[in-house]
Amino acid sequence: MxxxxxxxxxxxxxxxxxxxxxxxxxxxxxxxxxxxxxxxxxxxxxxxxxxxxxxxxxxxxxxxxxxxxxxxxxxxxxxxxxxxxxxxxxxxxxxxxxxxxxxxxxxxxxxxxxxxxxxxxxxxxxxxxxxxxxxxxxxxxxxxxxEWEGEPDLGQNTWTMERDGLSVTTTWRIESEDRDARLSQQVCTMEIDDHGKKSSHTFRETLRxxxxxxxxxxxxxxxxxxxxxxxxxxxxxxxxxxxxxxxxxxxxxxxxxx
Ligand SMILES: C[S@@+](CC[C@H](N)C(=O)[O-])C[C@H]1O[C@@H](n2cnc3c(N)ncnc32)[C@H](O)[C@@H]1O
CATH class of the missing domain: 3.40.50.150 (Vaccinia Virus protein VP39)
Incomplete structure (x- = not known):
C-alpha cells in the first residue's frame, strides 16, 4: 500500500x-x-x-x-x-x-x-x-x-493548498510508462509547511x-x-x-x- x-x-x-x-x-x-x-x-x-x-x-x-x-x-x-x-x-x-x-x-x-x-x-x-x-x-x-501517444508530460503539475495555517505543495509527475507491462510509474512529492515547521515526503506510485x-x-x-x-x-x-x-x-x- x-x-x-x-x-x-x-x-x-x-x-x-x-x-x-x-x-x-x-x-x-x-x-x-x-x-x-x-x-x-x-x-x-x-x-x-x-x-x-x-x-x-x-x-x-x-x-x-x-x-x-x-x-x-x-x-x-x-x-x-x-x-x-x-x-x-x-x-x-x-x-x-x-x-x-x-x-x-x-x-x-x-x-x-x-x-x-x-x-x-x-x-x-x-x-x-x-x-x-x-x-x-x-x-x-x-x-x-x-497512455500517452508521445512522451508523457504533465507540464508544471505543481499546486499549493492551505488550510488552518498548514500548507501543502504537491508535485505529481509521470516517471515512466512501461507499455509492455502496462504499468505507469508516477512520483508524488509533498512539501509541508505546518506553521513554519517544514518537511517533505516523496511517494512512488505504480499504476495501471x-x-x-x-x-x-x-x-x-x-x-x-x-x-x-x-x-x-x-x-x-x-x-x-x-x-x-x-x-x-x-x-x-x-x-x-x-
Ligand atoms: C487518489 S485517492 C482517491 C480518493 C478519493 N476518491 C478522492 O477523490 O479524493 C486513491 C484511494 O484509493 C484507495 N485504494 C487504492 N487501492 C485500493 C483498493 N484495491 N481497494 C480499495 N481502495 C483502494 C487508496 O487507499 C486511496 O484512498
Missing part, C-alpha cells in the same frame, strides 16, 4: 477543491444515461471522503469504501461530523472483492483510483462486482487517464497504464457492465470511436450495469 495514503490530513488539503461542477456533471450523466432517478451512490476508493461530504448536499446518499485504514478513519470522522448516517457512510473494502447486492443506482471512481488495480484479472473482478452492486441500468463513472481499448475489452469481459459513453475533462461528450490518450488528460468513462 502506498505511503501517500498514510497521511490523510495532508492528502485532504492537497486534493480539496470545489467538487460542485463535477457533481453537477454527474447529475447530467445520470439524467442522460440512467432510466430512473439516481439517489444511492457507491464510491469505491473514497479516500478522505471528499465526495462523501459533498454528494449529500446535492441530494444523494453515498457509501464509500477504501482499503487504507488511515484514509478510512479520517473519512469516518468527517462523516460522523455530518451527523446523518443515512446520507453518508464509509466502510472498509477492497476494489477486487467489494460487492453489494444491487444496492446502488450509480458508482463513481475518481482521479485514476481504479489504476491501483494492475492486472486484467483484478480489474475484471472489480468491474463484475461493481456491476452487480448496481441496479440494472445504473452507471459506473470511471475517471482515468490513458490504461489503453482505451483495454478498458472496453475488460468491461465486456466482466459481463456485468457495458461501455456507454466517454466525456472530456471539461465534461463534454466525445464522439463514439474517440481514441482516449494521455494528452487528453483524465477522462470520464461511463459504464452501464446490465
Amino acid at each position: 502506498s505511503d501517500l495514503y498514510r497521511h490523510p490530513e495532508h492528502y485532504d488539503i492537497a486534493f480539496t477543491w470545489d467538487l460542485g461542477p463535477e457533481i453537477e456533471f454527474f447529475g447530467r450523466v445520470f439524467a442522460e444515461h440512467v432510466p430512473f432517478p439516481v439517489r444511492r451512490i457507491l464510491e469505491p476508493c473514497c479516500g478522505t471522503g471528499r465526495f462523501l461530504l459533498e454528494l449529500p448536499r446535492h441530494g444523494y446518499s453515498v457509501t464509500g469504501y477504501d482499503r487504507s485504514p488511515e484514509m478510512l478513519e479520517y473519512a469516518r470522522r468527517r462523516v460522523a461530523d455530518l451527523g446523518d448516517p443515512v446520507a453518508a457512510r464509509a466502510v472498509g473494502g477492497d476494489m477486487v472483492t467489494a460487492l453489494f447486492d444491487r444496492e446502488f443506482d450509480a458508482a463513481l471512481n475518481s482521479i485514476n483510483s481504479i489504476g491501483y488495480l494492475l492486472s486484467d484479472e483484478e480489474i475484471v473482478a472489480h468491474l463484475r462486482n461493481t456491476g452487480a452492486s448496481l441496479v440494472k441500468g445504473g452507471v459506473y463513472i470511471v475517471h482515468i487517464a490513458c 497504464l490504461w489503453r482505451h481499448y483495454d478498458l472496453k475489452e475488460l468491461v465486456s469481459r466482466s459481463q456485468a457492465l457495458e461501455y456507454a459513453a466517454l466525456y472530456s475533462e471539461s465534461f463534454e461528450r466525445l464522439p463514439p470511436g474517440t481514441r482516449a490518450t494521455g494528452e487528453m488528460g483524465n477522462l470520464y468513462h461511463v459504464l452501464r450495469a446490465v
Whole structure:
C-alpha cells in the first residue's frame, strides 16, 4: 500500500477543491444515461471522503469504501461530523472483492483510483462486482487517464493548498510508462509547511497504464457492465470511436450495469 495514503490530513488539503461542477456533471450523466432517478451512490476508493461530504448536499446518499485504514478513519470522522448516517457512510473494502447486492443506482471512481488495480484479472473482478452492486441500468463513472501517444508530460503539475495555517505543495509527475507491462510509474512529492515547521515526503506510485481499448475489452469481459459513453475533462461528450490518450488528460468513462 502506498505511503501517500498514510497521511490523510495532508492528502485532504492537497486534493480539496470545489467538487460542485463535477457533481453537477454527474447529475447530467445520470439524467442522460440512467432510466430512473439516481439517489444511492457507491464510491469505491473514497479516500478522505471528499465526495462523501459533498454528494449529500446535492441530494444523494453515498457509501464509500477504501482499503487504507488511515484514509478510512479520517473519512469516518468527517462523516460522523455530518451527523446523518443515512446520507453518508464509509466502510472498509477492497476494489477486487467489494460487492453489494444491487444496492446502488450509480458508482463513481475518481482521479485514476481504479489504476491501483494492475492486472486484467483484478480489474475484471472489480468491474463484475461493481456491476452487480448496481441496479440494472445504473452507471459506473470511471475517471482515468490513458497512455500517452508521445512522451508523457504533465507540464508544471505543481499546486499549493492551505488550510488552518498548514500548507501543502504537491508535485505529481509521470516517471515512466512501461507499455509492455502496462504499468505507469508516477512520483508524488509533498512539501509541508505546518506553521513554519517544514518537511517533505516523496511517494512512488505504480499504476495501471490504461489503453482505451483495454478498458472496453475488460468491461465486456466482466459481463456485468457495458461501455456507454466517454466525456472530456471539461465534461463534454466525445464522439463514439474517440481514441482516449494521455494528452487528453483524465477522462470520464461511463459504464452501464446490465
Ligand atoms: C487518489 S485517492 C482517491 C480518493 C478519493 N476518491 C478522492 O477523490 O479524493 C486513491 C484511494 O484509493 C484507495 N485504494 C487504492 N487501492 C485500493 C483498493 N484495491 N481497494 C480499495 N481502495 C483502494 C487508496 O487507499 C486511496 O484512498
